[in-house]
Amino acid sequence: MFYELRIYDCLPGRLPALLRRFSDQTLAIWERHGIRQAGFFTTAIGENSNRLTYF
Numbered sequence: 001m002f003y004e005l006r007i008y009d010c011l012p013g014r015l016p017a018l019l020r021r022f023s024d025q026t027l028a029i030w031e032r033h034g035i036r037q038a039g040f041f042t043t044a045i046g047e048n049s050n051r052l053t054y055f
Contacts, residue, residue: 007051012050019042039055041054
């Protein structure tokens with residue numbers, strides 16, 4: 001099994017919209033193509049608080 005690490009750094013205030021897009025659109029597209037995510041993570045503190053990381 002292969003895992004792909006992706007890290008997205010959003011502009012301030014844009015992380016909630018990105019999370020909604022993954023929840024409402026992207027995950028359904030992945031499911032149709034047999035792609036399963038291993039996990040989604042956000043950074044709660046520090047300089048990277050606008051970061052989305054997923055496998």
